[in-house]
Amino acid sequence: MIAAASIAILTTIGIVLSLVFNTVEFFRLYNAWDFFFGVEWAPSFSGRGGASELGVLPLLWGTLYISIVALAVAIPIGLFSAIYLSEYASPRVRAIAKPALEVLAGIPTIVYGLFALLTVGPLLVSVFGEGGYLGVDWQGGGRAVLTAGIVMGMMLIPFVSSLSDDIINAVPQAMRDGSYGLGATQSETIRQVVLPAALPGIVGAILLAASRAIGETMIVVLGAGAAARLSLNPFEAMTTVTAKIVSQLTGDSDFASPEALVAFALGMTLFVLTLGLNVIALYIVRKYREQYD
Amino acid sequence: MTDASVTPTAAPKPNTSLHQTDARTRKRNAAEKRFKAYGIAAILVGVTFLVILAVSIIRSGLPAFTQTVISVPFTLTQEQFDDAESQLFKTKAYSGHFNSALVETLKAEGLEVSADAKAFERILGKTGGTLREFYAENPDKLGQEVDFELSASSRVDGYMNGRVTRENMEDSRFLEKADLDTVDALIEVGIIKEAFNWNFITGADSGVDNPGGAGIGASVVGSFFMMLVVLFLSLPIGVAASIYLEEFAPQNKFTDLIEVNISNLAAVPSIVFGILGLAVFIQFMHLPQSAPLVGGLVLTLMTLPTIIISTRASLKAVPPSIRDAALGVGASKMQAVFHHVLPLAMPGILTGTIIGLAQALGETAPLLLIGMVGFVARGYPDGFIAGFTEPNSAMPAQIYTWAARADVGFYEKAWGGIIILLLFLLTMNILAVILRRRFERRW
Numbered sequence: 001m002i003a004a005a006s007i008a009i010l011t012t013i014g015i016v017l018s019l020v021f022n023t024v025e026f027f028r029l030y031n032a033w034d035f036f037f038g039v040e041w042a043p044s045f046s047g048r049g050g051a052s053e054l055g056v057l058p059l060l061w062g063t064l065y066i067s068i069v070a071l072a073v074a075i076p077i078g079l080f081s082a083i084y085l086s087e088y089a090s091p092r093v094r095a096i097a098k099p100a101l102e103v104l105a106g107i108p109t110i111v112y113g114l115f116a117l118l119t120v121g122p123l124l125v126s127v128f129g130e131g132g133y134l135g136v137d138w139q140g141g142g143r144a145v146l147t148a149g150i151v152m153g154m155m156l157i158p159f160v161s162s163l164s165d166d167i168i169n170a171v172p173q174a175m176r177d178g179s180y181g182l183g184a185t186q187s188e189t190i191r192q193v194v195l196p197a198a199l200p201g202i203v204g205a206i207l208l209a210a211s212r213a214i215g216e217t218m219i220v221v222l223g224a225g226a227a228a229r230l231s232l233n234p235f236e237a238m239t240t241v242t243a244k245i246v247s248q249l250t251g252d253s254d255f256a257s258p259e260a261l262v263a264f265a266l267g268m269t270l271f272v273l274t275l276g277l278n279v280i281a282l283y284i285v286r287k288y289r290e291q292y293d
Numbered sequence: 294m295t296d297a298s299v300t301p302t303a304a305p306k307p308n309t310s311l312h313q314t315d316a317r318t319r320k321r322n323a324a325e326k327r328f329k330a331y332g333i334a335a336i337l338v339g340v341t342f343l344v345i346l347a348v349s350i351i352r353s354g355l356p357a358f359t360q361t362v363i364s365v366p367f368t369l370t371q372e373q374f375d376d377a378e379s380q381l382f383k384t385k386a387y388s389g390h391f392n393s394a395l396v397e398t399l400k401a402e403g404l405e406v407s408a409d410a411k412a413f414e415r416i417l418g419k420t421g422g423t424l425r426e427f428y429a430e431n432p433d434k435l436g437q438e439v440d441f442e443l444s445a446s447s448r449v450d451g452y453m454n455g456r457v458t459r460e461n462m463e464d465s466r467f468l469e470k471a472d473l474d475t476v477d478a479l480i481e482v483g484i485i486k487e488a489f490n491w492n493f494i495t496g497a498d499s500g501v502d503n504p505g506g507a508g509i510g511a512s513v514v515g516s517f518f519m520m521l522v523v524l525f526l527s528l529p530i531g532v533a534a535s536i537y538l539e540e541f542a543p544q545n546k547f548t549d550l551i552e553v554n555i556s557n558l559a560a561v562p563s564i565v566f567g568i569l570g571l572a573v574f575i576q577f578m579h580l581p582q583s584a585p586l587v588g589g590l591v592l593t594l595m596t597l598p599t600i601i602i603s604t605r606a607s608l609k610a611v612p613p614s615i616r617d618a619a620l621g622v623g624a625s626k627m628q629a630v631f632h633h634v635l636p637l638a639m640p641g642i643l644t645g646t647i648i649g650l651a652q653a654l655g656e657t658a659p660l661l662l663i664g665m666v667g668f669v670a671r672g673y674p675d676g677f678i679a680g681f682t683e684p685n686s687a688m689p690a691q692i693y694t695w696a697a698r699a700d701v702g703f704y705e706k707a708w709g710g711i712i713i714l715l716l717f718l719l720t721m722n723i724l725a726v727i728l729r730r731r732f733e734r735r736w
Contacts, residue, residue, distance in 0.1 A: 001536060001537035001541065002537060004529075004530045004531075004533035004537065005534040005537045005538055005542070005548075005551050006551065007530055007594075007597065008534070008551055008554040008555045008558060008597065008601070009550060009551060009554050011554075011569070012554050012557070012558060014569055014572075015561070015565060015566075015568075015569045018568065018571075018572030018573055018577075019565075019568065019572075021572075022572060076335065077335045077339055078335075078339075079335075080331050080332045080334070081332065081335045081336045083332055084329070084331075084332025084333060084335065084336055085332075087332075088329055088332055097336050100339075100340055100343060101340070101343075103343060104339070104342065104343055106651075106718070106722065107346070107655075107715075108654075108655025108656065108657065108689060108714065108718070109655075109656075109657065109658070110655065110657040110689045110692050110693055110714075111346075111655075111711050111714075111715070113693070113696070114692065114696050114707055114708065114711060115350075117696060118349075118696075118707075118708075119349045119353075154342045154346075157339050161339070185321055185322070185324070185325045186325060186329075187324060187327075187328035187329070188324075188325075191328075208560070211560060214562070215561075215562025215563070215564065215565070216562070217562070217563065217564045217661075218657050218658055221661075221693075222693075222696060222697075242562065242564050242658070245564055245662075246564070246658070246661050246662065249568075249571065249661075249662050250661055250664075250666060263568070264568065264572075267564070267565055267568040270562060270565060271561065271562075271565050274560065274561065275557060275560075275561070278560040282556065
């Protein structure tokens, strides 16, 4: 039984070792400075080394940008849903709406990926693209930051709403009653008493959702495109760390070449990023929880 | 404090009634209504997303389950058979006989069609091969009338379910506008019709140029073998780990480390597990690429945290009085746990395991890295052992492969595959809910 319990540790060690060894191998072939601060991502598959530009910044920017769009969709919708469900909704509405939103979390990401590629992408092009409803020519192709961001936001709604719902419910009723007693309306109570009290927990929930967004693969592989660029235009195709891990490791290139090994360095970056976010999020959530117990 | 006596003389109180709402109250009430409306709007948006998703899955996926077939009664005489077999292009001769029979049938219905052999091939696909195969296997059917059901080409299939229209199609070597007149005539007399596509459910993947023949059956088998690995590894390991942590573990640094590890692993992106699988199982241990065994191992590591967390929750839910009673009548600690606590926690454990399996079944990203994509599963694995070790695809990987292909015909298959995948997930989740309802005990 101890052995079974230790598998968790072995897995972590396995992840760290397989990432570290291959990353070290990569940095032996490729300059670490160029990797972390390079603004150009242009791997060559023809030769080994030399010709490839493997800067991580465009990928990190793509990841960040898509995550920001996703959170911009998920946070307002998720948060307002949570507030409505926990403060206003009748038990019947709650019994229907809460599971309905949570279904969104149970759908495999490949489904969202296909949805982004084949439904949302063409839909956005028909609105923002050439000859679209708005009469503007902003979006060239279906694969774009906006496409992936919106669909990823859909996926994240239940993460934000469920966790926030739990946290808002954990705010003691006495605080609300005190506020009502002073003559505040329900929305004033929520805005000025409940939300500030629940804020640390909500921030934790948002950080967890953000770490989910950064590590998400299938939606960006299918919806965001393959071109790595540093741009502010949400209608352009961009790519992310996860999408490039997939494309670098599923190609035909030799495992010993820097073009393939860079995927492990990317994986390491991703692992450290998400781990950091999770640790901070769990810390905030845990610290908050101690206040009322 | 001294100021208190000064301030009250500020402004005289206006004469208002509680029954008349003043501007400020109206403003506050409006803000209240607005706030509530935001909440309702947010929920509606969320539910709308869900509905749009469901509608687009069903609308785009259902055509994958139907197939356009051409059903024609056809008689091949012994002379025609001998004649065809004696020629250089045998299958072409078979097609020729079939086409002339088809034209005759149409004439009998009072329809004139002007279509040459090339046009028939564009509509029907290559019929000759199928016919030749049939008569080679059933020589006794020569001279008798046989009802053939041949699948139409994928463009005709697209025309039938609205993907290809007269407006959006361009003449190509696959289909020309003039052919659609022939197709319309064939539809009118009921020779071309829709039939349920069993091949999609039972068949294997086809090549990149044949979306019509692609089926998901082989990858369902691949997923099944992967789930077997996940089930038989993660359930015992997960339960053993949870029992240790929950019932036996002392409070020390080591168990703390395990706990921190488990909660962190649950949040590691799935693609990192793919990297782990690639580095450890394939690079280091040299297990076969694209094998369900490797996929199963990776998914096991990924689902273990989920299963451990839910198992511990259900062990925790068993009240301590059960343990105390067992220990009180002389049971050892082992006996108390395995004879009393574990059976009571079992429904909860199974529910958690099923939900974990459902998660693993839909996971795609790690499978991409261990090579389950790009592999064309043309057939079923032969035998039980081969099911684990032979390269195969899995449902989500197969869907991704189809979505990444250039031919638009495959998109329909990808949506269809998603319907099948979601049906599996739905079944598993319903099973979990039933288990929970049936055996849940409140202490």
